[in-house]
Amino acid sequence: MIEILSASRCTACNVCVKACPANVFEAVPGSVPVIARQADCQTCFLCEIYCPVDALFVAADPEHVTGITEDAVVAAGLFGGYARALGWKKGREGGADADPTHRLRQASLTAMPTGPRSPAP
Amino acid sequence: MAEPIQLTSDVLVIGGGPAACWAALAAREAGCSVVLVDKGYVGTSGATAPSNTGTWFATTKERRAKLIAERVKSSEGLADLRQMGRVIDTATQHLHVLAERGYRFPRDxxxxxxxxxxxxxxxxRFLRQLLVRAGVTVRDHHPALELLTAGEVVAGAAGFARQLGQNWEARAGAVVLATGGCAFGSRILGATGLTGDGQLMAAELGARLSGMEFSSQYGIVPLHSSVNKGLPYFWASFYRADGSAIEIPPGERFAVLARExxxxxxxxxxxxxxxxxxxxxxxxxxxxxxxxxxxxxxxFAQLFPIALRAEGTVRGTGGLKRADDACGVGIPGLFAAGDTLERQDIAGAATxxxxxxxxxxxxxxxxxxxxAAAFAQRLGPRAAERPVRPAGQVGLRPAADARALDPAEAVALVRAEMLPVERNFFRRAPTLNASLSRLDAAWATLRDHGQGEGATAFRLREAAALLASSRWAYRAAAARGETRGMHRRLDAPAGTPALAHRLTLAGIDQPVLSFDRPPQEAAAS
Structure with a gap:
């Protein structure tokens, strides 16, 4: 679930407040928003890619708080990682036209790793 | 609390996933004014947004026939050839529309x-942009709590604007429910909001459900994660804790992994x-x-722990029963789309x-x-002036004395009864009945005493919807005394030809179940 909203990176644009489908964040007048309802987070990672300044970090565990620190996220280079992998930049979409999934589906039809298998879903 | 926000349109769409967006676009293009209200944010709401999904389409007659033949086989007798063809044709056409309007599909x-x-x-995100461009009024963070009726006709909905702290009331000539399936509180990608709200609201007006026993699909996730996406596991091998390999015969992956x-x-x-x-x-x-x-x-190099997570009716096939080709659900003015509807037409007993x-x-x-557009247009512009009544019951208007209830308790119960592999993936009459007695008790408490305003009402209604879908699912599972597709009964491990029919549920409080008669039998009587 959402664990880090970096106050040093955040510009208080409140895009996360708007874009979170589970209404996890709360805007604070004159300040950066807060993670107000952490347990409601559905761990979809989408707030990360909507954030224009890579200030959010969602840990993969949807049920427990891992307690990861901002320093650890920085050290592992994880801020903005999902956006980079997709090709989204500064909260804007991009990269769908470079999606190589067609090669996967093709490979799933031709590779047949162990005898006859059904095509990939 | 302040006066409710008033919204008026020809068509009201409830939901924020792809089905809701396409419904809103179609109604707008038919010349209607459209309001779309969503529990979350259109663009990130629902199971599609955090996913990467295949599509089902055919650009040649041969491929179309092949797709249908594959599905006929896996549906175990419950699919509908004509509807499969309609879905493939309509989707194929509109995937091309998507490309024409600027969605950036890759090239092979x-x-x-x-x-x-x-x-x-x-x-x-692209669908949201299309809605805005088309002039659809989009209201994010506006969960619907109940439908409004004018006599026997659906005439709008009411809900709570979470970020404004204000109730809303929407009047419309017709309503489309596209609130998704019910994930039973499972922490899979995009499922927090998938509590079966549309199914509850429609059933309160008498709409029927079908296929609810096919609600036992599970997905593989890396342990302690929400990512239930299956494609990479096509290239996976599976191992026990001691490192020994698990042998998986073709088509048996989930049954073997569930047992292991x-x-x-x-x-x-x-x-x-x-x-x-x-x-x-x-x-x-x-x-x-x-x-x-x-x-x-x-x-690719290291073993990693995995788990199975329940996917409810999202990857199951149960939902509201379609009454006609326009996706009406048998209540005048009410339509449904996407996972809110049952999908036996295209999937039968399979996912x-x-x-x-x-x-x-x-x-x-x-x-x-x-x-919905055609229905609204027949009513004409004065539809919004009809006097309306709210139709919501459980969680809003208690049958007995109102008490303070904690909706989180009901949600925890649903999770405990519906998510474990040993209860839902592998089913037996005694465990199903034991779960049902606990779910029924929680339902009765909520029905008799649940009442709230604003955010509390929102949570109580989610709990009511989760309980309603859970009770339908296990009642249908108990009634289908055989194994068919994803519905696995340990106490009845074979299929029974006499049960190769769909199972319909009517009612919420005391659901009445009946197997649909095959068309030739119905025609003969």
Missing amino acids: DEGALYIANLRGPDYM SLSGPLQARLDRATGAVPDALRRGQPNCFLPFERAGIDP GGGGPNASWAIATGLWSGKG
Whole structure:
């Protein structure tokens, strides 16, 4: 679930407040928003890619708080990682036209790793 | 609390996933004014947005026939050939419409447009842009709590604007429910809001359900994660805790893994991915790699722990029963689309997960939007002036004395009864009945005493919807005394030809169940 909203990176644009489908964040007048309802987070990672300044970090565990620190996220280079992998930049979409999934589906039809298998879903 | 926000339109769409968006677009293009209200944010709401989904389409007659033949087989007698054809044709046409309007599909190695895949975050953001461009009024964070009726006709909905702290009331000539399936509180990608709200609201007016026993699909996730995306596991091998390999016969993956999960932890490794596949997986399915990257695991080289997570009716096939080709649900003025509807037409007793469900969302979205538009246009512009009554019951208007109830308790109960493999994947009459007695008791408490305002009402209604879908699912599972598709009865492990029919549920408090008669039998009587 959402664990880090970096106050040093955040510009208080409140895009996360708007874009979170589970209404996890709360805007604070004159300040950066807060993670107000952490347990409601559905761990979809989408707030990360909507954030224009890579200030959010969602840990993969949807049920427990891992307690990861901002320093650890920085050290592992994880801020903005999902956006980079997709090709989204500064909260804007991009990269769908470079999606190589067609090669996967093709490979799933031709590779047949162990005898006859059904095509990939 | 302040006066409710008043919204008025020809067509009201409730929901924020692809089916809702396509419904809103179709109604708008038919010339209607459209308001769309969603519990979350259109663009990130629902199971599609965080996913990468295949599509179900055919550009040749041969491929169309092949797709239908495959599904007829896996549906175990419950699919509908004509509806499959309609879905494939409508979805194929509109995937091309999507490309024409500027969605950036990739091209394959031959340079052809590759419409077989939609990248969730991009697709849903694009649909939002289409809605805004078309002049649809989009209200995010506006969960609907109940429908409004004018006599016997649905005439709008009411709900709570979470971020404004204000109730809203929407009047419309027709309403489309596209609130998704019910995930029973399972922490899978995009499912927090999928509590079965539309099914509850429609059933309160007498709409019927079908296929609810097919609600036992499970997905593989890296342990302690939400990422239930199956494509990478095509290249996986599976292992027990001691490192011994698990043998998986073709088509038996989930049954074998579910059985193994009962005797100990499971592990996997994507060790069958070779050549260009690992790179294409990383770049094509980035959401699948988030748990690995965040845990510092190389899934191609290292074993990693996995678990099975229930996917409810999202990848199951149960939902509201369609009454006509326009996706009406048998209540005048009320239509439904996407996972809110049952999907036995295209999937029968098997999962519709992936391509078929994505195409179903497009097709039923369009049909319901058009159907709602036609209904609203017949009513004319004064539809909004009809006097209305609220139709919501459980969680809003208690049958006995109102008491303070904690909706989280009901949600926890639903999770405990519906998510474990040993209760839902492998079913037996005694466990189903034991679960039902606890779910029924929680339902009775909520029915008799539940009442709230604003945010409390929202949570109580989610709890009521979760309980309603859970009770329908296990009642149908108890009534289908055989094994068919994903519905596995340990106490009745074979299929029974006499039960090769759909199972319909009517009512919420005391559901009445009946197997549909085959068409020839119905015609003969």
